[in-house]
Amino acid sequence: MDCRTFYGPPRSTSSTIALLPADPCDSEVEELSDPDDGDNRDFDIDSPPPSKKLRNRNRLVEVSSDLNQTPSPPARSRKTKWVKKDIPLFTLPEPVFELPELVQTPFVYFKKLFTDQMIVHIAEHTNLYSVQQTGRSINTTAAEIEVFLSVLLYMGVFEFPSLEDYWACESRFPPVADTMSVKRFKMLRRYVHFNDNLQAEGCPDRFHKIRPLFDMFREQCLLIPPTNRQSVDEVMVAYKGSRAGKLRQYIQNKPDKWGFKIFCRGSCSGIIHDFILYQGATTFFNIQEEEHAHLGLEDLIGAKVVSILCNTIVHKEATVVFYDNFFTSFNLVKTLQTNLGLRSVGTVRVNRTGGATLMSDKEMVKRGRGVVDFCSSEGVVAVKWFDNKCVTLLSNAYGVEPLSSVKRYTKEAQQKVDVPCPSIVLAYNQAMGGIDLSDMLVHRYKTPMKSRRWYLPLFGYIIDVSIVNAWLIYKRDCSILKQKPMPLKKFRLSVAATLKGADKVPGRVGQPPDAKHTPQARRPNPRVLHPSxxxxxxxxxxxxxxxxxxxxxxxxxxxxxxxxxxxxxxxxxxxxxxxxxxxxxxxxxx
Structure with a gap:
């Protein structure tokens, strides 16, 4: 018999596997020792486990016999390298707005945001909801919804303890009482609705009851020409009820601690341009996989919010976005610049700096107020500055230079002294307050929408933001044409008066229900109330x-x-x- 037939074909040298001990110093005799000897490695259950050295002693590893093949080194994650270097200052161009022909009336600015389409939508779904609840329609129209909005705008300026006080004999308020009866107002407020409940079954959107109105309002906000400094922050819409479930959030440092959380993007002037309603795990239910890959969204919810809100900016290359430490991370700053071409600035937490090598807080406190430390990597600078406390910022638009100074009071000198301040801190303080400014203006004259139905406070927020955005656009046009603008209160009252009277037949104005009601004393020289x-x-x-x-x-x-x-x-x-x-x-x- 041929030896090849007996032993079979020879093995290929490239696939030969040699069994080697894990430790080269171990001898083969120990590996092949008789299990009956004293050096037996079998352990009983009750005996202590073998040490790490003994466990690794007799372990065999498979090694390829191909000597020409070089082993590949293990893959290591690339570590960010930080150097002591500042980044060049980014020159931000000034915004250029279209020159208006004239300053429009407040009603025109309001209608650009709260459109006729939205009013017709509210009237249709209010009638539909009343049919679903009672079996018959309340037969409201778009004109009556405008009157209803007018009453709400009046109530936001002149706040009474209860709704009935506007119609009561002792506290009768003619702009409201002469416009609509209390019975009709309560009926509209009871059945006002914004979406069909029957079509919302199985929908992942938990804000489906108010979503159509928010979408139409968002489309109008995106049409407003923005400034080159945008900020992203969160806003709370007050709601303390329990019917909204987990949609209700709690933020300790907000004026309204309980309510609905809305992430907003706005200009430094206070105009809101885009927003996202936060609803937990289903917040980004409408984000497709293609858009998710294009934006390079991270797992952090703050990074997703900033990326989605910044994706709707028109002139990205000439815009700088500002946000706080809830959103900021090193990866987010790089992702915005790589995928969207946006520059950004934000305060950052210590564990999100990307490994920036900066001085510790204790060392900065020893050196005194005004000390600055910085380092940069891949075009991103990390700046740490000590004022009253230590603050760390990440940016690819502003750095340390040029240094400026701020006034701070010191107990030792009993006066204010100049403290060095990097340019990134000044830029952040000037541009970050846009969302807070809008929130402050909304709370000055707030539409009263306290109700058991959780989506009515969100409806009131849309009305208030429409007024605030319209007033800020009106102020910008007055500034361009060098005219004196009216204050926010008169602007809101003008819109309310126009909604009540424009294109409507006046109703009969009767006497107050109480015959004992006596009118107020007549002024000697009363002012003439001119209509719009x-x-x-x-x-x-x-x-x-x-x-x-x-x-x-x-x-x-x-x-x-x-x-x-x-x-x-x-x-x-x-x-x-x-x-x-x-x-x-x-x-x-x-």
Whole structure:
């Protein structure tokens, strides 16, 4: 018999496997020792476990016999290398806004945000919801919803202890009581709705009841021209009820500690441009896998929020985004610049700096107030500055230079002294307060929407942000045209008066329900309440009314008349009907 047939074909040298002991110093005799000898390695259950040295002594490893093949080194994660070097200052261009032809009325600015489409949507779903609940519709219209919004705007400025006080005889408020009856107002407030509940079954969105209104409002906010300094922060919409479940959040340092959390992106002027409703694990239910890969989203929720909000910025290469330490990380700063071309600045926590080598807090406190330490890596600078406390910032737009100074009071000198301050801190303080400014303006005149239905406070927040955004745009146009703007309170009251009167037939104004009600004392020289232009020139419901009170004509100033307009007049606005009704007609024509 052939030896090849008996022993089989020879093995390939490239696949030969040699069994070697883990420790080369171990002899093969010990490996092949008889198990009956005293050097037996079998252990009983009750005996102590073998030591690490004994366990590794007789372990065999498989080694390839191919000597020409070099073993590959184990893969190691690349460590970020930090150097003591500053980054060049990024020159941010000044924003250029389109020159307006003229300053519009407050109603026009409000309608750009709270559109007619939103009002029609509310009217349709309010009727649908009333049918689903009671079997019959309350038959509301878009015009009545505007009157309803007008009443809410008045209530935000003139706050009464309860809703009934606006219609009560002792505390009757005519702008509200003469506009709508208390019974009708409560009915609209009871059945106002924004989405069909029957179509929301199985939807992962937990804000489905208010989502259509937020989406339409967000589309209008994205159309507002932004500034080049954007900030991302969180806002709380107050709600203390228990019907919202885990949608209700708690933040200790906010004015409203309990409520709904909304992540917003806004300009440094306070205008809100984009937002995300936080709802836990399903917050990003509408983010597709392609968009997730394009943005390079991290596992941290703060990084996801910033990436999604910044993706809607139009001019990314000329914009710097600011955020606080809830969002900031080294990977986020790099991801925004790599995937979106955005530069950003933010305060950062110690465990998210990417391994930046900076001085400890104790060492900075010993050196005194104003000490600065910094290092950079891959175009990102980490700056640590000691003022009252130590603060650390990450940025790829601003660095340490140029150094400036800030005034701080010292007990030793009993006066304010100059403290060195890096440029990144000044830029952060100037641009980070946009969201807080908007939140402050919203709380000044807040729409009262306390209810058991959890989504009504969110509806009130949309109304308030619409007013604030409209007022800030109006102020910007006044600044461009060098005109003096009206304050926020008058702006809100002007919008409320126009919503109540524009394109609507005035209702009958009767006497107060209590006959003992006595009107207030008449002022010696009362001011004339002029209607807004939308009410004055709408050509609907303007009729001359003859009254007992007599006054001078407000147009020609030469005649005395008892006639006034049934819609524009309030008992003080008189228009004479002499000279073939010229004054009355001329007053209502452009």
């Amino acid at each position: 232009q939308e009410v004055r020139y709408d050509a609907v419901g303007h009729w001359p009314t003859y009254g007992t009170q007599r006054g001078r004509c407000n147009l020609c100033k030469s005649g005395v008349s008892r006639w006034r307009c049934s819609k524009c007049g309030d008992g003080k606005l008189f228009l004479c009907l002499n000279n073939k009704n010229q004054c009355f007609v001329a007053y209502h024509q452009r």
